[in-house]
Amino acid sequence: MAHPRLESLLFRIRDGLATVEEVQLARDWVRTDPRLPEELRSIADFVDDPEGDAAGLLAVLGADPLFGDVLREGIAAELEEASITAADVDEPWSWSRPLAAAIRAESGEVELAGPVLEALGSPSLPVGEAIRAESGEVELAGPVLEALGSPSLPVGEAIRAESGEVALWDALEPMLEGMWVSAMLDHALDEEAQRMAIRRLHGDPVARAQMTAFANLGARIRAAIEGEAGPCPYIWGAVAERIGVDAEEVAGWDGALFAAAVCAEAGTVDLVDAVGARVERPSMPGAVVELDGLPVPANRRFSLVTVAMMAAVALFLLGMPQLFRTANVGSPVAQTIAITDQFAAADEIVIESLDYGDDANVYQATGDQGALILWVDEGKTL
Amino acid sequence: MSTAVDEKQLSREEDTAMVKAVLDGDSTAYRGLVEKYQNRVYSMVYGMIRNREDARDLTQEAFVKAFNNLQSFRLEASFYTWLYRIAMNVTIDFTRRRKRREVAGFEEGIASRDADGGIDEIHHRESPSRNLERKQLYARIMDALEKLPPDQKQVIILRELEHLSYREIAEVMGIPEGTVMSRLFYARKKMQKMLAAERDPR
Numbered sequence: 001m002a003h004p005r006l007e008s009l010l011f012r013i014r015d016g017l018a019t020v021e022e023v024q025l026a027r028d029w030v031r032t033d034p035r036l037p038e039e040l041r042s043i044a045d046f047v048d049d050p051e052g053d054a055a056g057l058l059a060v061l062g063a064d065p066l067f068g069d070v071l072r073e074g075i076a077a078e079l080e081e082a083s084i085t086a087a088d089v090d091e092p093w094s095w096s097r098p099l100a101a102a103i104r105a106e107s108g109e110v111e112l113a114g115p116v117l118e119a120l121g122s123p124s125l126p127v128g129e130a131i132r133a134e135s136g137e138v139e140l141a142g143p144v145l146e147a148l149g150s151p152s153l154p155v156g157e158a159i160r161a162e163s164g165e166v167a168l169w170d171a172l173e174p175m176l177e178g179m180w181v182s183a184m185l186d187h188a189l190d191e192e193a194q195r196m197a198i199r200r201l202h203g204d205p206v207a208r209a210q211m212t213a214f215a216n217l218g219a220r221i222r223a224a225i226e227g228e229a230g231p232c233p234y235i236w237g238a239v240a241e242r243i244g245v246d247a248e249e250v251a252g253w254d255g256a257l258f259a260a261a262v263c264a265e266a267g268t269v270d271l272v273d274a275v276g277a278r279v280e281r282p283s284m285p286g287a288v289v290e291l292d293g294l295p296v297p298a299n300r301r302f303s304l305v306t307v308a309m310m311a312a313v314a315l316f317l318l319g320m321p322q323l324f325r326t327a328n329v330g331s332p333v334a335q336t337i338a339i340t341d342q343f344a345a346a347d348e349i350v351i352e353s354l355d356y357g358d359d360a361n362v363y364q365a366t367g368d369q370g371a372l373i374l375w376v377d378e379g380k381t382l
Numbered sequence: 383m384s385t386a387v388d389e390k391q392l393s394r395e396e397d398t399a400m401v402k403a404v405l406d407g408d409s410t411a412y413r414g415l416v417e418k419y420q421n422r423v424y425s426m427v428y429g430m431i432r433n434r435e436d437a438r439d440l441t442q443e444a445f446v447k448a449f450n451n452l453q454s455f456r457l458e459a460s461f462y463t464w465l466y467r468i469a470m471n472v473t474i475d476f477t478r479r480r481k482r483r484e485v486a487g488f489e490e491g492i493a494s495r496d497a498d499g500g501i502d503e504i505h506h507r508e509s510p511s512r513n514l515e516r517k518q519l520y521a522r523i524m525d526a527l528e529k530l531p532p533d534q535k536q537v538i539i540l541r542e543l544e545h546l547s548y549r550e551i552a553e554v555m556g557i558p559e560g561t562v563m564s565r566l567f568y569a570r571k572k573m574q575k576m577l578a579a580e581r582d583p584r
Contacts, residue, residue, distance in 0.1 A: 229428035
């Protein structure tokens with residue numbers, strides 16, 4: 001059983017104030033106190049060096065920091081085996097053991113849980129010491145760096161207060177492994193950390209090599225993803241359909257409004273002369289040719305003939321006088337042909353514009369009804 | 383002289399203008415946002431799932447979802463981080479639903495053709511041996527990427543492919559910046575280890 005008064009007896013022995021009876025009582029209690037490792041119970045007999053034995057036992061019990069953390073850590077495992085709970089031990093143990101347990105439980109691979117951070121941020125805890133004691137076993141880097149970047153957080157302040165600049169780096173470095181290299185590569189360190197990292201990088205060829213490797217890795221990942229993914233397919237059509245928009249609709253375009261605006265702007269104009277002038281432009285003779293013989297009708301493709309007819313009728317309506325004037329000046333009379341296909345009535349067709357590429361051959365002939373018929377090369381676009 | 387920051391700001395203002403236009407009732411303005419970000423979203427999604435058809439569908443899904451939720455978008459925020467977050471969530475939902483999916487092999491016939499069935503220009507230009515070498519390298523890197531835990535994969539894609547800052551990644555993934563930093567580091571270390579192990583198997 002534990003003897004709560006053992007420590008006071010040990011203090012008296014250490015200070016040379018204990019009586020022979022008190023030393024004997026302390027010897028008896030030490031032999032049965034489960035807070036002490038078994039081998040210590042028999043070694044500490046208070047015979048050759050009673051003051052030294054008492055001081056050592058007080059340190060082991062955590063009542064006197066004579067040997068500090070090293071001794072405590074050395075016997076921590078044995079205390080564990082002796083089934084001592086955190087509540088049974090003295091104050092210096094009560095914070096570090098659950099903290100260590102929590103950190104170990106959360107150590108995983110990446111991040112610490114909120115409760116541990118809260119514990120770390122508790123102002124009453126010697127955070128720097130705790131982190132140093134636990135370094136190498138856990139990965140505190142993410143939260144710690146985050147805290148460093150946020151001066152208002154108590155964790156960052158506590159670490160700074162505990163460690164100072166150089167010690168801070170020494171304390172963090174083992175935990176960070178090469179994380180600072182990774183973060184530095186991404187320009188993600190805060191000013192203070194960046195300064196320390198640069199200094200470190202100058203004297204550390206391994207870190208420089210690591211940074212280069214990380215940079216190369218990034219470029220390769222990017223190339224691999226883009227290379228395998230290939231070009232992005234057409235997305236807008238499907239998206240437009242699903243959000244109820246015409247994929248070809250142009251924002252802000254209104255045909256009726258546009259026409260009205262043009263009319264209002266133009267006022268009354270002589271369209272016949274205007275269109276005629278356009279038909280007579282210098283590029284036209286190269287594109288429109290008179291036929292000596294009739295080519296194979298291009299109107300086997302209904303759509304093409306329809307378009308051609310639409311074009312023909314429009315030209316007929318709008319520019320026929322001018323066209324005939326042009327065609328009759330110094331040119332042979334156009335060969336007449338018999339129209340066997342049924343086309344739409346001319347007065348049902350309205351052409352707003354007619355454009356075609358320079359490489360298109362446009363053939364014209366006059367039907368026996370006087371209508372102008374145009375054929376356009378198959379495959380060309382009006 | 384314009385800086386990267388200026389360009390980013392301009393781009394952001396452009397996004398905001400388009401979002402406003404959509405919110406004001408001009409749905410066709412959304413086309414601008416789709417065409418601006420479709421490549422980036424598609425590549426990002428592909429990096430996560432490594433299947434072209436699924437990547438295309440999920441990219442569409444992300445844009446539709448973003449459109450439908452545009453009312454909830456805060457105009458002072460960054461549209462693309464908001465969009466990436468949606469795309470990531472859509473992708474994560476998909477991978478959760480998917481019990482087992484065949485990884486799209488980088489077969490000659492598939493890899494050499496683009497989405498419209500045309501011949502990939504790079505593939506067409508390169509010699510067959512060099513092309514094969516390139517594809518093998520890509521496949522090795524993608525295999526390694528695929529083995530990363532999803533969280534780490536997300537982080538490394540957002541950083542290496544999209545060049546998002548830690549803050550932006552944190553915003554997209556809804557995690558602290560410190561966690562971004564550690565996840566990215568471990569992802570890089572793992573990738574490095576996997577690729578080195580493959581190069582020097584012992």
